[in-house]
Amino acid sequence: MADLEKNLIHDTVVPSTTLVGAENYLVDDTGAKTTSRSQMAKGIVYEGFGANLASDVVISGEMEAYVDGTVAAISIGDPLTPDGADSSNGRSTVDGVFTKATVGTDHVKATALEAATTITKIRVRMPA
Numbered sequence: 517m518a519d520l521e522k523n524l525i526h527d528t529v530v531p532s533t534t535l536v537g538a539e540n541y542l543v544d545d546t547g548a549k550t551t552s553r554s555q556m557a558k559g560i561v562y563e564g565f566g567a568n569l570a571s572d573v574v575i576s577g578e579m580e581a582y583v584d585g586t587v588a589a590i591s592i593g594d595p596l597t598p599d600g601a602d603s604s605n606g607r608s609t610v611d612g613v614f615t616k617a618t619v620g621t622d623h624v625k626a627t628a629l630e631a632a633t634t635i636t637k638i639r640v641r642m643p644a
Contacts, residue, residue: 520639524577526562528570535564535571540580540637541612542598542625543573549612551600557625559642561612576644578629583640584608585632588616592631596640597622610635 529535531547538561542550545558559575583590584599587607597617600606607615613635617624630638 520578520580522578524562524574524579525644527559527573527575529558529573530568530570532567534566535561536566538564538571538612540582542581542614543612544598547571547573549600550598551611552602552605553597553599553607553615553617553622554605555598555600556623557598560640574642576642578639578641580637581614581626581640582610582612582635583614583628583632583638584610584635585616586634590616590628590632590638592628594628595619595622595624596626596628598625608635614640 529547559573563572595617596614599615600611626640
C-alpha cells in the first residue's frame with residue numbers, strides 16, 4: 517500500500533467492537549464504522565485490532581478508502597462524505613464508506629483521486 521500513501525497523519529481509536537479486517541473503512545471518533553451521511557468521521561482505518569484495543573486511523577493525507585459509487589458515480593476531484601447503511605439517513609448498502617457529497621449539504625471529509633461506479637477502494641485525499 518505504500519505506493520498509494522502520501523503525507524499520512526495517524527491517530528488512534530479504541531472501539532468497543534473489533535476493527536480486525538476493517539482496513540480502508542471510515543470510522544467515527546468511537547471507532548465504529550460510519551453508518552450515515554450526517555455522521556462526522558475521524559478517519560480511515562490503517563491497521564485494525566480487536567475490541568477495546570487501540571487501532572491506527574489515518575486522519576489526513578492520501579491513501580485508499582472504500583467508496584460506494586453506486587449511490588452516485590464518483591469522478592476524480594469529487595468531494596466525498598461519510599456514509600453507510602443506516603435506514604434513516606444512510607445512502608449506501610455498506611457501512612464505513614465514502615459517497616459523493618453535495619457541497620453545502622453534506623459534511624465533506626475527502627476528495628476523490630480516482631473514479632468509481634461500484635463499491636470499491638480508490639485513492640482519496642483528506643485535508644489536514
